[in-house]
Amino acid sequence: MSGNTFGKIFRVTSFGESHGQAIGCIIDGCPPNIKLSESDLQIELDKRKPGTGIAATKRNESDSAKILSGVFDGFTTGTPIAIVIFNEDQKSKDYDNIKDIFRPGHADYTYFKKYGIRDYRGGGRASARETIARVAAGAIAKKILLKNGIKVSGFVNQIGSVKATNFTEKDIDKIYENEVRMPDENASQKAIELLKKTLAKKDSIGGIVEVRATGVMPGLGEPVFDKLDAKIAFALMSIPAVKGVEIGSGFSSVEKNGSENNDLMKVKNGKELFLTNNAGGILGGISNGNEIVARIVVKPTSSISKEQTFLTINNEEKTLNIVGRHDTCIAVRAVPIAESMLALTLVDALLEQKTIK
Amino acid sequence: MSGNTFGKIFRVTSFGESHGQAIGCIIDGCPPNIKLSESDLQIELDKRKPGTGIAATKRNESDSAKILSGVFDGFTTGTPIAIVIFNEDQKSKDYDNIKDIFRPGHADYTYFKKYGIRDYRGGGRASARETIARVAAGAIAKKILLKNGIKVSGFVNQIGSVKATNFTEKDIDKIYENEVRMPDENASQKAIELLKKTLAKKDSIGGIVEVRATGVMPGLGEPVFDKLDAKIAFALMSIPAVKGVEIGSGFSSVEKNGSENNDLMKVKNGKELFLTNNAGGILGGISNGNEIVARIVVKPTSSISKEQTFLTINNEEKTLNIVGRHDTCIAVRAVPIAESMLALTLVDALLEQKTIK
Amino acid sequence: MSGNTFGKIFRVTSFGESHGQAIGCIIDGCPPNIKLSESDLQIELDKRKPGTGIAATKRNESDSAKILSGVFDGFTTGTPIAIVIFNEDQKSKDYDNIKDIFRPGHADYTYFKKYGIRDYRGGGRASARETIARVAAGAIAKKILLKNGIKVSGFVNQIGSVKATNFTEKDIDKIYENEVRMPDENASQKAIELLKKTLAKKDSIGGIVEVRATGVMPGLGEPVFDKLDAKIAFALMSIPAVKGVEIGSGFSSVEKNGSENNDLMKVKNGKELFLTNNAGGILGGISNGNEIVARIVVKPTSSISKEQTFLTINNEEKTLNIVGRHDTCIAVRAVPIAESMLALTLVDALLEQKTIK
Amino acid sequence: MSGNTFGKIFRVTSFGESHGQAIGCIIDGCPPNIKLSESDLQIELDKRKPGTGIAATKRNESDSAKILSGVFDGFTTGTPIAIVIFNEDQKSKDYDNIKDIFRPGHADYTYFKKYGIRDYRGGGRASARETIARVAAGAIAKKILLKNGIKVSGFVNQIGSVKATNFTEKDIDKIYENEVRMPDENASQKAIELLKKTLAKKDSIGGIVEVRATGVMPGLGEPVFDKLDAKIAFALMSIPAVKGVEIGSGFSSVEKNGSENNDLMKVKNGKELFLTNNAGGILGGISNGNEIVARIVVKPTSSISKEQTFLTINNEEKTLNIVGRHDTCIAVRAVPIAESMLALTLVDALLEQKTIK
Numbered sequence A, B, C, D: 001m002s003g004n005t006f007g008k009i010f011r012v013t014s015f016g017e018s019h020g021q022a023i024g025c026i027i028d029g030c031p032p033n034i035k036l037s038e039s040d041l042q043i044e045l046d047k048r049k050p051g052t053g054i055a056a057t058k059r060n061e062s063d064s065a066k067i068l069s070g071v072f073d074g075f076t077t078g079t080p081i082a083i084v085i086f087n088e089d090q091k092s093k094d095y096d097n098i099k100d101i102f103r104p105g106h107a108d109y110t111y112f113k114k115y116g117i118r119d120y121r122g123g124g125r126a127s128a129r130e131t132i133a134r135v136a137a138g139a140i141a142k143k144i145l146l147k148n149g150i151k152v153s154g155f156v157n158q159i160g161s162v163k164a165t166n167f168t169e170k171d172i173d174k175i176y177e178n179e180v181r182m183p184d185e186n187a188s189q190k191a192i193e194l195l196k197k198t199l200a201k202k203d204s205i206g207g208i209v210e211v212r213a214t215g216v217m218p219g220l221g222e223p224v225f226d227k228l229d230a231k232i233a234f235a236l237m238s239i240p241a242v243k244g245v246e247i248g249s250g251f252s253s254v255e256k257n258g259s260e261n262n263d264l265m266k267v268k269n270g271k272e273l274f275l276t277n278n279a280g281g282i283l284g285g286i287s288n289g290n291e292i293v294a295r296i297v298v299k300p301t302s303s304i305s306k307e308q309t310f311l312t313i314n315n316e317e318k319t320l321n322i323v324g325r326h327d328t329c330i331a332v333r334a335v336p337i338a339e340s341m342l343a344l345t346l347v348d349a350l351l352e353q354k355t356i357k
Helices: A038-048 A092-098 A108-115 A121-126 A128-147 A169-173 A185-200 A228-237 A250-255 A331-356 B038-048 B092-098 B108-115 B121-126 B128-147 B169-173 B185-200 B228-237 B250-255 B330-354 C038-048 C092-098 C108-115 C121-126 C128-147 C169-173 C185-200 C228-237 C250-255 C331-356 D038-048 D092-098 D108-115 D121-126 D128-147 D169-173 D185-200 D228-237 D250-255 D330-356
Strands: A011-016 A022-028 A065-067 A081-086 A151-159 A207-214 A242-247 A265-268 A271-274 A292-298 A308-312 A317-320 B011-016 B022-028 B065-067 B081-086 B151-159 B207-214 B242-247 B265-268 B271-274 B292-298 B308-312 B317-320 C011-016 C022-028 C081-086 C151-159 C207-214 C242-247 C265-268 C271-274 C292-298 C308-312 C317-320 D011-016 D022-028 D065-067 D081-086 D151-159 D207-214 D242-247 D265-268 D271-274 D292-298 D308-312 D317-320
Touching: A011 A128, A011 D011, A011 D022, A011 D081, A022 A128, A022 D011, A022 D022, A038 A065, A038 A128, A038 A331, A081 A128, A081 D011, A081 D081, A108 A121, A121 A128, A128 A151, A128 A331, A151 A169, A151 A185, A151 A331, A207 A331, A207 B250, A228 A242, A228 A292, A228 A331, A228 B228, A228 B242, A242 A250, A242 B228, A242 B250, A250 B207, A250 B242, A250 B292, A265 B308, A292 A331, A292 B250, A308 B265, A331 B108, A331 C331, B011 B128, B011 C011, B011 C022, B011 C081, B022 B128, B022 C011, B022 C022, B038 B065, B038 B128, B038 B330, B081 B128, B081 C011, B081 C081, B108 B121, B121 B128, B128 B151, B128 B330, B151 B169, B151 B185, B151 B330, B207 B330, B228 B242, B228 B292, B228 B330, B242 B250, B292 B330, B330 D330, C011 C128, C022 C128, C038 C128, C038 C331, C081 C128, C108 C121, C108 D330, C121 C128, C128 C151, C128 C331, C151 C169, C151 C185, C151 C331, C207 C331, C207 D250, C228 C242, C228 C292, C228 C331, C228 D228, C228 D242, C242 C250, C242 D228, C242 D250, C250 D207, C250 D242, C250 D292, C265 D308, C292 C331, C292 D250, C308 D265, C331 D108, D011 D128, D022 D128, D038 D065, D038 D128, D038 D330, D081 D128, D108 D121, D121 D128, D128 D151, D128 D330, D151 D169, D151 D185, D151 D330, D207 D330, D228 D242, D228 D292, D228 D330, D242 D250, D292 D330
Parallel strands: none
Antiparallel strands: A011 A022, A022 A081, A065 A081, A151 A207, A207 A292, A242 A292, A242 B242, A265 A271, A308 A317, B011 B022, B022 B081, B065 B081, B151 B207, B207 B292, B242 B292, B265 B271, B308 B317, C011 C022, C022 C081, C151 C207, C207 C292, C242 C292, C242 D242, C265 C271, C308 C317, D011 D022, D022 D081, D065 D081, D151 D207, D207 D292, D242 D292, D265 D271, D308 D317
């Protein structure tokens, strides 16, 4: 069936395989009269591009986005925006060795079981290369949100056991200047050391990414199923390698009492405000005006250069080390993707809220 | 807009307020020829009923479900199944004192901001009483899953800092005999002590619930957005008071290396199997045949008898203690709800998978 | 799968069988703060009630609607509105004779082939009694439309070969005072004569219903699939017994030249207006500000008292005359239903249009 | 909002403007393991290509389709199939003269009112060029249907007052060899004469297209809204210039009695069959195993070379004749488009039906 569309009003339908001809998407439901150019997309795409930093793979792609429709004289027209990014560095031969095997931690086995056929080249549709479409669409979502006073940001909170603890809003604003996208300079250095060691072991390591949205007005999100936090959880969990999502205090609220966890309100200068933000900006599935805060855990990259035991499609066991281009910690590159998914969720909720006004 | 429908094929549309006339749902897309009676629903509804145990509120309702359509001569006909549960113990007067205030941790403020109007009686639509509809629908989902060899179960994993650590599958099977729904007898006793102390403090405490599904065939779930784990995250996060969801190793995978986190495969008696289950039964968003494992954190109940500072709809601060019927730890009653949401997610994925065969 | 929901934003999910316990629906996505009471629904329901006029069946039901949720203190709250109408005059015994046969022109055969099971009592889900839910939901849609200056009306245009030709807007306003709902008094008398003759022959006859909407602002409808006319066609064709839909000039445009069919525009008092309305108020799938005009053909009632040859579920031929309660011309009772479906389509398009503003 | 997606399971999301860079679509939900190549699409696309015959415009495009994803080694993989057709003959300068005017019968006015902006070049999104995407997607739908024994065909039934009356199934099979796609040679000649006269008058003329599907098993279609005929009506009415849809006897059933209109059944060689097909293959919204028959009326082309009075965006009246490339009777080119929409509707219903088995 059809699982490649995200959103109810601002709808993103994605396509493309890692080593097919192109990756892209159609965005249907984008409001008209938004200023939009290909360079708006490129700014965001460059943030997720492989090839930079200790954490990342070395795939060599320009990942340049073309807008095929829906924009006229520099403005959106309200009709579908088709975006296409042609794959350049396809190197299909790299992948002949994995044609008949199920790589551990990958979707090789499950795609094969689901469809009875799979495009094995670089993981095909299951490759994280599909996130290009998310980021391109997210760039448009971010523009619309900004026009409405909403700003989305993200950063790496933790790599292995190294946590970012000491940082300010300003550090987050400069996050893409940092090799591991940690806002805490000290933690950042430790994380780089950890990544070097991990790489030397031919292994990989997990990470936690935090995303935030400021300026969100109260009232976004729909009870009882399409709650804002449920949609955020859906959006973030759909990112490759993500295995957990939490909002506000999240899992740490298990040990809290209601009296500490409840965010009390005050009035200041005639405006209601919350004294704390354990709720992560969402109450009863609806935004409360506070900052939206969500965290995801990104599992250690499945592709490692270390030797592992595989199963072939003929059910034979094989021991191999896969030579290829792997991220040591994919959490680092997940930052712009997580931002995009939060932005897509929020823009959809924003447009949705207009229907009851 | 419309956020009260769950599922793509097996679609549950829910309605009802805490102190309105009734709670219920319509299930559209249920396959025909499933044996179904009201008592099938009642068995599950009785698991979530208030009024039992140290952790629970004392609301006195029979919560008996009526099937209004879609079943003929004891079998589903393929047409919509309408289920209604009339509210009995409405006691609307209880709630006059909260008419003009925004209770901390509740959706009072956000509903008011969203809609400009709210049914304040017992939280109205935001009350966890809406979960009756989830459990009634979940009962049908469970029946269909069982016919397909899939069994869903759940239990409380942690209350405050007390964790269930020592238990077997059998303990989970008897979970509804346990007052706090913890499969570990020792932990269970400690948790009851903790709850008593918490109650004495007029406070509440958080909890973690784990749900599992065994017998899930490989191939369920749709890339790239409607991944099985993304849909589970959506389903579970939409439960009132849930602030986090994790699959398999979840947040603990942050400190793992790829080489330990990858679940290797073997062939045993001609069947593929995974040696570990860090993936929680899902790879690339598609079930891998392993047990599905998900955990949610349920925040401490917002309604506490302790005095708290509120804001009124006129932006005045007030200090009050709300006398009412509160759960000390809602995680306990969340177990059948979480099971239901997992079952609804799986049955939808199961029917979805038929469309490509 | 699930085909019992209508609309994208203002979503109506319908349930119920002719001789089950109840008929009803949930409306999700209704804006808050709309004044609404059960009597608002009753006014419309009384228009479709059986038991009145030469054209109609004699089923004796009060068809009184209960609102179970979504309305508080006389206003909608934005949460789902559940409506239920309990069946009173069920008389299931009437239908034992049709248990094993496929009535000509009915859905008995197709339901059985589709589901392998059917509720044969009075046609079950396929009975036109399901239209109660459409009319109840339509009543709310009409209220919202009126608040936005849009008025929906309908009437019978033709019965057999008798056409309404001579009438004004005022005649349409009084249409429910007319036994056959024809605005032309002369045609109306002829139609009644025809119906009497048809009834005497134990037969039935077809009809054409026209629905209109005035006050529709330009801009409603979504290209390229969800065009306003496509959605109207869908809405109207989903009414039982409807076999054709046309917009504006409709089928008569086949013999026209473009130069006569194009509606030219003028400016009058600073406002654009169309000199003709061959387009029926819709251009390129989007409303143009002109009156929306649609017509449907309603086939002659399949249930007739005349003897017919049937097939049984065991593939035996039988000749029988079905004694029962039949409409001689269902087009007459289709008027409020067609109005409702047009109203539901327009309210959905109206709310949809808000998402791009 | 988003109106550019068709279908529930086999979902086609369309994009592109007449003089933008490309037209295309993403098909999500196509089953895996279907043999598919670009030439499969080309065969169908060539049927709708402009530039052939007396009825058609002279736009010079190769309209060659590229498949960007979802096909591997010649077979579909179950992942989204992106199709793109680049526009070659854009000639944007042709359209500078219509930049500020609302052409009669076109969507210029309504797009402008809806969006406040429009891509005026060749009608932009409202151009019938978008139907390329429908035909490309329809080609895949037809392949899947054929695998299931279902064959879709179409032809021109009427042009102006000239009707096709004398023809067989075989004539329909060769329809694309006929300049006006009428299966009746005699009528075909008269229609060509009529078109020549119409062209000489610088005018256009309407037409009726009939589409059929044979081999449809009983059971397709979903009550009560998503009926097969309702979905067909939606699908066909969404085609540019279509103003009416009828199924089976359609509008002619108004003058019929129930006793003539009911299709009686017989058993022949152990198989049920219908003696007549007034129902057009659909009863109660569900296919009955008989041939599906639907007809649409296509209004006379709005673009004519004759002088007409226009309104400008500044509300000034202007009299002009638009020099350009116009079809004299668009019904002729609508044949493959109508076939495609019927095929898309049927393949969706076919996959939908699998979910209840």
